[in-house]
Amino acid sequence: MRNVVITGASSGIGEALAIELAKRGWERIALLGRRAGALEGVAKEVMAHGSKPMPIESDVRDAQSVRDAVTRVEAEWGPVDLAVANAGIGFPTPAHRFSLDDARAIMQTNFDGMLHLWDAVSPKMLARYEGHFVAIASLAGLRGLPGGSVYAASKAAMQAWMEASRVELTGKGIAMTIVNPGFVATPMVEKNRFRMPFLMKTRDAVRKIADGIERRARVIEFPLGTSMLMRALRLVPVPLFDRLVRPWSRRRVDLERARH
Numbered sequence: 003m004r005n006v007v008i009t010g011a012s013s014g015i016g017e018a019l020a021i022e023l024a025k026r027g028w029e030r031i032a033l034l035g036r037r038a039g040a041l042e043g044v045a046k047e048v049m050a051h052g053s054k055p056m057p058i059e060s061d062v063r064d065a066q067s068v069r070d071a072v073t074r075v076e077a078e079w080g081p082v083d084l085a086v087a088n089a090g091i092g093f094p095t096p097a098h099r100f101s102l103d104d105a106r107a108i109m110q111t112n113f114d115g116m117l118h119l120w121d122a123v124s125p126k127m128l129a130r131y132e133g134h135f136v137a138i139a140s141l142a143g144l145r146g147l148p149g150g151s152v153y154a155a156s157k158a159a160m161q162a163w164m165e166a167s168r169v170e171l172t173g174k175g176i177a178m179t180i181v182n183p184g185f186v187a188t189p190m191v192e193k194n195r196f197r198m199p200f201l202m203k204t205r206d207a208v209r210k211i212a213d214g215i216e217r218r219a220r221v222i223e224f225p226l227g228t229s230m231l232m233r234a235l236r237l238v239p240v241p242l243f244d245r246l247v248r249p250w251s252r253r254r255v256d257l258e259r260a261r262h
């Protein structure tokens with residue numbers, strides 16, 4: 003068995019995680035994303051490491067598209083053992099130059115996208131009393147971060163939903179894992195024109211994620227430096243928080259690059 007579904011598998015963390023899981027012997031890995039060409043490339047890599055890939059074009063903002071993809075996986079391979087809600091986008095959404103379209107795109111991809119995957123895989127997981135659901139959130143979800151307000155909100159929403167659901171699912175045989183990475187060197191952060199503290203290599207990040215998945219950890223959080231910084235920021239009083247993070251509002255980002 004050991005059937006895996008990963009959304010956002012065409013680049014960055016999703017791509018590297020698919021390859022890492024293939025190296026670790028996960029047998030069948032469905033690769034979801036919008037870019038068919040990129041998915042084919044990842045499929046070849048997965049196959050080279052001895053696993054069976056299934057690249058499927060799918061948009062996580064569309065619940066039916068995710069349902070159709072999971073139905074195809076279940077029909078060809080059987081039930082999904084591990085589902086990873088990884089697809090995500092992020093760019094600045096300043097309140098003083100607000101774009102509702104941008105805000106909706108981020109929430110629909112990151113938060114709704116995760117719910118759409120749960121909606122698709124949970125009936126069989128619940129029926130079998132077995133399964134593992136993983137959400138790639140972010141340390142950015144631990145406080146409202148100027149320069150990334152809607153992104154932080156989407157990740158906070160993912161964390162809250164995962165946490166509550168994990169407890170609700172106690173005794174139902176389903177593991178729920180929240181992953182909170184700091185900065186990881188993927189195409190998503192190439193737009194950033196500011197220094198990213200404790201920036202990690204994608205390969206190192208996915209090793210930590212795969213280790214945590216194999217332990218069925220409730221929370222996987224890294225790197226330690228960023229995790230401690232964000233956890234400390236949760237404790238500082240509001241006036242001090244505002245003073246400390248105000249400069250982040252002016253972080254430079256290549257917006258054209260960010261939206262694509």
Ligand SMILES: NC(=O)c1ccc[n+]([C@@H]2O[C@H](COP(=O)([O-])OP(=O)(O)OC[C@H]3O[C@@H](n4cnc5c(N)ncnc54)[C@H](OP(=O)(O)O)[C@@H]3O)[C@@H](O)[C@H]2O)c1
Nearest residue numbers: 010012013014015035036037061062089090185186188190
């Ligand atoms: N890199 C970091 O520093 C960092 C830190 C914390 C958390 N994260 C989270 O890690 C996850 C992966 O990000 P990444 O850094 O690997 O970025 P990335 O390289 O830009 O990858 C994002 C992936 O999401 C997919 N995606 C975007 N919109 C989609 C949609 N509507 N439907 C289906 N797939 C969609 C993209 O595939 P297509 O374009 O082919 O659809 C792509 O495969 C995200 O949730 C991100 O928030 C990243």
